[in-house]
Amino acid sequence: MKTSRFAITTAVLLGAAQGALAQEPVSWWYELATPEQQKLIQQHIIEPFNKANADYALTVDYRGSELDKQLRVAMLSGNGPDVVYTAGPSYVAPMAQSGQLLALDDYATKFKWQERILPVFLKMGEYNGKLYALPKTYETVGLFYNKTLFEKNSWQAPKTLDELEKVADSMLEAGVTPFAAGNADWRGANEWFVTLALNAVAGPDNVNKALRGELPWTSEPFVQSIDRLNGWWKKGYFGKNYFSLTSAEQTADMMASGRAGMMPTGTWQFQNVASYSKKAGSEAGFVGFPSASGDPVFPLGIGSTFSIASRTKNPDGAAAVINYVFSPEVYGSMNSAWQGEWNIPLKDLSSVQMGSDVTPLFTETMKNLSSAVSAGNYGYTTWTFLPPATDSYLINGIEEVWLGKISTADFLTKLDASFQKELKAKKVPAIPAR
């Protein structure tokens, strides 16, 4: 009896070990994620993927906020993960240029990505005519506002820039800070406002021309954009604690509690807005950012991208993982639980099932954004379309304009010089045609 039990146990263990050996490992380094968020990835991606793909064993390694630096060093030494998760398209170009990434065109054909993914995003992942990256999520920056406060004061959600300034001036008179905004935790928040000013004042067409190198950043439309943004700063729209407030929670709290009336920020803020509005007993609204013409502006942004390392031993497994992420199931489960961070650019959302606790405001905004992108009616976020050094200067240089250390002309001259240098070095990400 004992002998037969031992034989069965040994056979089971050997079988299991052989099964495990037969599985090819696929590694993916992820950025910062809280334990709750890691649990979501485990439940909604890793476990179902491994169950559905018996040949592969996916593991996700959480590298924190230093992922980008670690990834670059690892890729240089040829030791990176199979699935390369970058901070955005501007990081893809130099990696593709130096042969660290695998072209995804064959997988695009195999998995029919052209039919399933919004074409503009496939274009953005191209380098020298080949596909190297797929964006994980897309986002936009717009205008959240405290609907309860607006109704109480008979204010209307602004559609034009003049209306925006009129409402903001009324708020200043009423002792309410017009914009809930801060950069104490993330200086990159500065560029959300520059992005809005460039797209709302100069317009997406001019930004597109500048990104292609057909119009210098020193030209009049951009001077007007920065001057107008600076005017808002000087009038006090951003409040007196901009450099002390955190960009996510404290600003959401400020708007929900009515200490601020509006919050120009991205769709990633939906979750904070929902929880702080609930806490304060107020209702929030969201509109596309006002423009000179009155048509809402939806600057398009990409949070991060997926690629495959050229030195991977398991390219098929890595492609299978990326393909799995681009499914209605992952969109529904992840975007419901982690709103705004998993807005995967799928063409057809009809089979997506969102969670019951997702606010209609979020679902509606994402639908509007998807329609705007499909119709080619979108703007450009600086963190997605500007090359690294130009973007870094934009973030820091705008503070010099706000604080009166340099003029708009000086700022744009330096920005343009940096951009032209990077354009020449082919560091500018692919710009889809309008």
Place this chain on the structure above:
Amino acid sequence: MHRLYVLPTLIINVAIIAIPALVTVMLAFFEWDGISDPLFVGLDNFRALWDDSVFWTALTNNIIWTVIFLIVPIAMGLLAATMMLVARRSSSFFQVIYFLPVIIATAITGRVWQGMIYSPVTGVTGLLQRYGMDIANPLTETSTALYGIAVVDLWHWWGFLCVIFFAALRQVPSEQIEAARVEGASFFQTMRYVLLPGIMPTITLMMIMTVIWSFLVFDFVYILTQGGPAYSSEVLSTFAYRSAFYDLAVGKAAAISVVISLFGLAATVLYIRVQAKEFDQ
């Protein structure tokens, strides 16, 4: 055979100090984004630094920082150490209290000051504002940001110097102090003619190390302001970090690091000469 004992240390030093240092110096003459192939550009990175106003702001801030740290914490440390020498009964207790901030991780100290002291929402500044006092967060003004950070680092640092100076003061021969008392020397005379000369090598070492450390300052600046607002608190190390990891200009970052090293090298040469002089005496 006994020379082989040096080998492990030599290997470690070559691997983790000499080679990276040499590579950094070499990279200062290249344009490199950290990903593609480096391109030799000669002295271009140094020329670009010369023309960059942010570089001069950062260098000036490092010099201001060095002056502050050569005076304030050393004076505070000396004063407190002398007080502990006079009132020995509670000296152990005060040593622990003064030393406590040194052992707290800099990230925690930075966040505590940022959130509990300086923040107008959750900190003491906000509380004072609510009582009608017109006090701004020093980290948000271009004229005060660097000093706001320096206060945090001073709070964190001066206790270390105090404990070092106290240990040195205790090594001064008691006969000399006793003789000064018998001769009728006042407290300040004892300090001036007995105690300070007795611990001068320690003070010199600490001052030279302060110069080196001041040009390496990074953590508190990065945690509290990331060099802002508008580059007002930028120092050379944060400038190098931003150049390497945000601008993807590794060559420029290496050139900045070479400049930082030059200041450290000057301080080290000075220290070696001072030490050599002491041996001669």
